[in-house]
Amino acid sequence: MKRTRFAGTLLAAAAAVTLSLGAPGNAGAAEKTLKLHHLNKDDPFDNATGAMATVFESLVESGTNGSIDVQTFPAGQLGKDAEVVQQVKSGVIQSGIHSVGGFASTYPMISVLDVPFAFPNISTTYEVFDGPFGERLSKDIMEKTGIKVLGFGDSGGFFHFTNSKRQIKSLEDMDGLKIRTMGLDTHKTMVDALGAQPTAIAWSEVYTALQTGVADGQMNPVPIIAFANFNEVQSYLTLSGHLFTPYVWAINKDFYDSLTEHERGVIDYAAHSAIVAGRGLNRIIESSKERGLPALEANMEVYAMSPEEKARFRDAALPAVKELISEKFGAEGTEMMEAFLGAIETASNN
Known part of the structure; x- marks a missing residue:
């Protein structure tokens, strides 16, 4: 069963990256701008956040017919990760894919995830963070910080x-x-x-x-x-x-709430698909003879x-x-x- 889910993850990741690279141009001018911070190069085949950002940008812009313009800021262009969390919280930018270390300055209790030797395998991490516990953690982050969480990505696998x-x-x-x-x-x-x-x-x-x-x-x-x-x-x-430490994908709550119901649905779907793509890419890189x-x-x-x-x-x-x-x-x-x-x-x- 777990092998089937894992195979599905890799297929979905490949499909999402292919779709992102082949998406048609958007019709009409963007009405809203979403600035997205992430930690690494803007290359969907080089690293997980690059894949996540690329897939997200394509799916959001195509899914909203260009009403939302996604602008990515890779490799810490906007500052240190902990500083950018505060930018997302205050609305200076709209979204960020953050490391646990960066996010901890705003939500210290993220450290509960640092229980050593807790997971038996990588597929279990996905079930935990995509399931009821991930929802509970997201809700607690929202209540304590005012930041909405779109999901939890894979930062590379086990330490x-x-x-x-x-x-x-x-x-x-x-x-x-x-x-x-x-x-x-x-x-x-x-x-x-x-x-x-x-x-x-x-x-x-x-x-x-x-x-x-x-x-x-x-x-x-x-x-x-x-x-x-x-x-x-x-x-x-x-x-x-x-250890396994996820990426925390944050979005400014006021910006999210300002979107139409359709736009919010596209954002949610795009983030989930992007997270799947990042997970699949990490497994491919982890196993590849070259990298x-x-x-x-x-x-x-x-x-x-x-x-x-x-x-x-x-x-x-x-x-x-x-x-x-x-x-x-x-x-x-x-x-x-x-x-x-x-x-x-x-x-x-x-």
Whole structure:
């Protein structure tokens, strides 16, 4: 069943990208402008946000007969991700595809998603974020920030560890490694609980930090490791699959409410289709000989953790992260975290 859904995801992704590239021109002048921020290059075949933005732009403009003009601003042109979340909230721009790290400055409780080793496989992440839990999280974001969420995208798949010192095959191999993290307390707590030394470094500085030894390693999904060329400065890749952090696709609520019912329907459909396209592209990149795991294997030693090894890592990190979430967000955060874990269990048993 899961293989069927996954195949459908890839077919839908390919169809959406093809449609976006072959869409006819719009009739009439645009009445409304939607400025869309995303984090990477505006290339639908290079990265997930590029695919998402391209598909969304095409489907919105064609579906509204050009009444909405989508203008994309890739690669952080409008500022740092956290700053652009505020631009979306205030209506300076209309929409953004944000990292969890960027979104956390506006909605800190997004950190409940940082439970380590929570997901058994990638298809389960889609079921959780497209299902009742995703709706609950979106509603809570709306209530606390006033930002409407269009959906949750795939930022590259599961996070894995890389480093330049040694292969990580056991918990003891983490001892003393300086691991770059985002500035999220949950990420730093997890790395610390595993026996390594968390080192918060801005994304723009990570390659240099790894090259110079300021950090020994880092953690990211395979597509990001590949396009950031970390294989040039890292010798070991450990397929740990310890985290999944989605993109949060936000839209200004006042702008959304100002649209006609038909336009809102097009926006919703286009965002969903774009998210499917991004997911499919990430799986393709992850597996490709030129840009994915096979390419990284050419000059990195790759090791896949066994279930038993993952269980040891999970037992070491999970209590510390759960305690942090409970301390930081109280009963409300604990309840949201438990709802998240319950949704994963339900999806895993389907």
